[in-house]
Amino acid sequence: MSSPRTTSDGAWTVRRVLEWTTGYLREHGSETPRLEAEVLLAFARNCPRIRLYTDYDEELDESVRGRMRELVRRRAAHEPVAYLVGHREFFSLDFEVTPDVLIPRPDTETMIVAALERARDMTAPRIADLGTGSGCIAIAMATQHRGAEVTAVDISEAALAVARRNAERHKVVERVRFLQGDMFAALPEGERFELILSNPPYIPSGEIPTLSREVVDYEPKSALDGGDDGLDFVRQIVSNASGWLTERGHVMVEISPEQAAPASDLFRQDGRYDEVQVINDLSGAARVVAARLA
Structure with missing residues (x-):
């Protein structure tokens, strides 16, 4: 699975990053991959979870994608979400x-x-x-x-x-x-x-x-x-x-x-x-x- 670093078929929007992260965390054993993806992306964007849905088609800038990559990497290594977001x-x-x-x-x-x-x-x-x-x-x-x-x-x-x-x-x-x-x-x-x-x-x-x-x-x-x-x-x-x-x-x-x-x-x-x-x-x-x- 490719990382959300670059894309050849469209922008890395909130929707796309959530979908990619959900699949990736599911492959790495998460029992609640969609919820975790939302919590981590909201934290990376410094916004309430509900904002993810009002901003569904918004493209994420590189700084947010970078924070998200690091959070997903650590979560895939089984670090608890609560510790990641504090x-x-x-x-x-x-x-x-x-x-x-x-x-x-x-x-x-x-x-x-x-x-x-x-x-x-x-x-x-x-x-x-x-x-x-x-x-x-x-x-x-x-x-x-x-x-x-x-x-x-x-x-x-x-x-x-x-x-x-x-x-x-x-x-x-x-x-x-x-x-x-x-x-x-x-x-x-x-x-x-x-x-x-x-x-x-x-x-x-x-x-x-x-x-x-x-x-x-x-x-x-x-x-x-x-x-x-x-x-x-x-x-x-x-x-x-x-x-x-x-x-x-x-x-x-x-x-x-x-x-x-x-x-x-x-x-x-x-x-x-x-x-x-x-x-x-x-x-x-x-x-x-x-x-x-x-």
Whole structure:
């Protein structure tokens, strides 16, 4: 397949570049080649995606074609689109993402919906987000519950820098506190929270090499590796959350569908929690385990 560098049968218009890129990305394994082509070209042109259709027959200048060639080359090497364009939508909010943070997934929105339901009747819930990454959980909670005071923790200062910028972008920086440290060790002694939320690393170590190249080659391994069975961080949360929750406080942890039963058992067998519940995502797959301090 020839590159959109030169053409012998017509100009490289928006339409033609989209068609060429769609075919090229499909050949290189993309599951959503047309969508990716549109996102990349809109980024190369610095315009909204909808403009591609109003400018369908417009010829692209060489500078845009050059940017597009480089984006397509990197995408064909399986670099995630979110890293290429530097942002990803989550809970209808636009988040900056870099290779320092895990790319937000729609599955994690399941936790936001469930947490907001539990916080609905709370005037000023104190919420801890452990392993905040891009800040998507903490910031979504702060934007959706105007009384919430959120503490966002991450061991990576680079990740926290991204999260802070996202909080500033969404104008919640005054209600989201960022702390660097390892999970509960970062929390100030004596504080208590109505909700503790976490999307921790939960991929079993042995399964990481089997993940897609987009994940294995580009996303931070520290945000993926959950130990031999993927439950190392879940165990840490089960062991420690009770000491940081208010009376009858809630804890919620994202898991893979295969981990729903063992993760639920960890909460039940601990003896300090009740109302243990598995919450499914929109596809019907188990995605979150929730529990309450007994």
